[in-house]
Amino acid sequence: MKKILKYTGGTLLAAIVAAGGIATHEVVAEKPFSFRVFIDRPLVSMAFDSPEMLTSLGFLESMGIKGHNARLDETDPEKTAQMFADFKQFRATLDRYEGLDENEELTRDIATYLADMIIAVEPYRYHTYPVNQLFGVQNGYPSFMEAQHRVEDLEDAQNYLSRLQAVESKFGAQLADLKVREKRGIVPPRFVIDRVLDEMRGFVETPAQENILYTALVKKLDEAEDIDAEAGVQILATAEQHIEQYVYPAYQDMIGYFSNLSDRAGNDHGYWHLPEGEEVYKLALKMFTTTDYTPDQIHELGLSEVQRIQSEILTILNGEGFDTSVGFTATMADLAARPEFYYEDTEEGRAQILEDYQKILDEIDAGIDGAFRVRPKAGMEVVRIPEFKEKTAPGAYYEQPALDGSRPGRFFANLYDIKATPKYGMRTLAYHEGIPGHHFQIAIAMELEGMPFMRRMAPFTAYIEGWALYAEQVAWELGYQDNPYDNVGRLVGELFRAVRLVVDTGIHHKRWTREQGIEYMLANTGMAESDVVSEIERYIVMPGQATSYKIGMIKILELREKAMQELGDQFDLRDFHDVVLKNGAVPLDILEKIVDRYIAETKSTV
Incomplete structure (x- = not known):
């Protein structure tokens, strides 16, 4: 914490102490009396070493503190080395706390997982x-x-x-x-x-x-x-x-x-060609999936899921009069070639896409009280990805709101290639990035009262992306994709994530080339080629991240099914979603412990 004192001068430290009612001893001690202060301190330290993060979080401005907004983050090897040293000390001190309550023990489990993950990355920080x-x-x-x-x-x-x-x-x-x-x-x-x-x-x-x-x-x-x-x-x-x-x-x-x-x-495109690349990739899979699955296990799971989902899509399209005997690739090409599924390739057409995304989100936001009790306070809006970078950007992404409510959550849509936004795929994308997907989960986590900062901002991708993919299915289950083509869009979205399991491990473990990945994805998704190229190139520079979506979704569905089977008439979908959302992002094995505790507590109320 001395680093914060040096960085902020007295002003920001005073703000922290005053805002939290924290004694100075608690800020600087190796082992503060308060477990909550100890847990929050590393991430607070990182935030105050990052002017850009402070701007993004947007909570100091309400105290009249704006000096950080004149600076930018800079790469600093000394600060990076100190960060790893601080986390090692943090990890060693975690076990020294005794007499914690149930929620604090959960916090310790999450903090231990996060610290161990960061420490394991240190030898490969340049990879x-x-x-x-x-x-x-x-x-x-x-x-x-x-x-x-x-x-x-x-x-x-x-x-x-x-x-x-x-x-x-x-x-x-x-x-x-x-x-x-x-x-x-x-x-x-x-x-x-x-x-x-x-x-x-x-x-x-x-x-x-x-x-x-x-x-x-x-x-x-x-x-x-x-x-x-x-x-x-x-x-x-x-x-x-x-x-x-x-x-x-x-x-x-x-x-x-x-x-x-x-x-x-x-x-050479896979991480296998880098020094110690194979070990780095295995660590990346562990970090992003929060599991111990091997590359081969993930690859085979992907192949199996691709086959299952393609079969479901063909069944629906066959019922809509498509000739599916020509095979999946040709059937999807027939679907993609139909002009009625696209907007005009004009600025007016692109503006209409944004307007229709907002209508989709407003509709579901008004109608899902039967599935959710907890709702985010922060609003959200749909905006276009800035044109200067949309050619190489993904199809969409979400940006979190400011902590002080000054900026809403934002769903950024890529409008570069009009063919990459078929009307039948818009609902599932909106549900994933917005409601009840990323906006629900991330904004709710940020707004959790009394929860350590670490748990409100935890970066566990399998949970975060798994929830967003699960949210797509929930929207369908609630009747928001009754149109057969919208349901095809949902399944195409899930297929896209299943294909990711195959191509990510294919490129980084089985030594596929970029071109092999593109060929497989084109043949098995029906996506626009511009999107496929962008996606494959994304996996090459972000090894392992793309596998987190399907792994996380499968786990959440497994836990929901477990709760339904064990609770029977006592199961309430709103309760399940409360349990999953009100703890912030967590590793998947810890999520299972949380759900098991919910099941046991619900049974005990009979």
């Missing part, structure tokens, strides 16, 4: 591609500035300008980190470099006044009631200068590095 076609400073920075940085008064605007200047230092630190990886033989495949270069070159070739960093600021200033027009003109003039003098040169340095690196990159 990532931190700048790739999906994420990294090159697209994360402008997206963050557009979506997260609030401008309500002159101080906010000045902070925005400071962050335009800070890009130079941020990118420089990232370049130094990339060079460390290069020396260790951790270089992304050539196609990744090509994608990144295309994106960055397009970014710097955009006139400053058309750049998202400028246009986003124009919109923010227009909406800021406390900034007059004259001040706004001066702010925009300075922003244009900063983009030209700081932002574009920083991007040019990154472009120069990747241009030189391209000649040294290869065309």
Whole structure:
């Protein structure tokens, strides 16, 4: 905690102490008297070392603290090393607490799992591609500035300008980190470099006044009631200068590095080709699925699920008059070729997609009280993925709301290829990203009262993505996809996640090429080729993550079935969802313990 004291000066520390009624001893002691303070301290420390995270969380502004909004995160090897050391100390101290109640013991189990996972990653902390076609400073920075940085008064605007200047230092630190990886033989495949270069070159070739960093600021200033027009003109003039003098040169340095690196990159796509790559991939699977499943087990599960789901889809389409005797691939091509399932390939058509997504979400939000008691307080909205990055972005993603309610949850939809948004797939995607999927689960977790910060923000992907995929099925069970084609869309979505089990393990364990992965996914999903290419390239730079969805969904369904069988007439779907949602994200084996406790407690009430 001394690191926080140094970083924040006295002001932020005073805010923490005052806001939580925490004695100074509790903040700095190796073993605080309060178990809650001890649990929260590592993540609070990480948050206060991350100005961008503080901006995203949005809780300090209500205390009048805004200085962090003038700074950006930077890669720092010393801080990273200290973080691992701190977690080792945290893990050792966890076992020293005695006399914990049932909920505190659950918190300790979750914290132990998380700490052990972080410690296991340390030897392989450079086994990532931190700048790739999906994420990294090159697209994360402008997206963050557009979506997260609030401008309500002159101080906010000045902070925005400071962050335009800070890009130079941020990118420089990232370049130094990339060079460390290069020396260790951790270089992304050539196609990744090509994608990144295309994106960055397009970014710097955009006139400053058309750049998202400028246009986003124009919109923010227009909406800021406390900034007059004259001040706004001066702010925009300075922003244009900063983009030209700081932002574009920083991007040019990154472009120069990747241009030189391209000649040294290869065309082996799986992690198996990296030093210790096979061990790293097994660890990635454990981290993302929170299971001990082997790559071969996951691969075989995927093949089995692909076959089952394809059979269900063909049965439905056969009933709708399709000639399914031609096989799955040809049948899906027939479905995809029908123009009635697509919007107009115009800006008006894209605007209609966003409007219809919102209608779908409003409809289900108004009608699911029979399945859910707990509901998020935060609202949500549907927005388009920024055009500068949509070509290589996934089909959709969710962004959490601000803790103080100043920013709603956001479902970002990719509208680059109109053929990638068939009408029959829109409901299931909206349910996954929004209600009752990610928005329900993530916003509810963030709003849990009396729960440690760690449990409100826990990063267990199998639970988080498993819930969102489970939510798609719940929406269907509640009657929101009665149209046969909407149900096909749901099954196509589930098939997509089953195929991921096959291609992720295929690429990183069985040594498939990128092209083999694309070929398999095209043949077995019926997805648009642009989406397939984007997805396969995603799995290559994020090994293991794509397997978490189906593994998590299967586990939640297994636990629901177990509760239904054991409780019989006592089973209430609302109770089950309360149990799953009101504990935040957890590893799957701990989720099973939580459900088992719910079953036992429910039985005891008879």
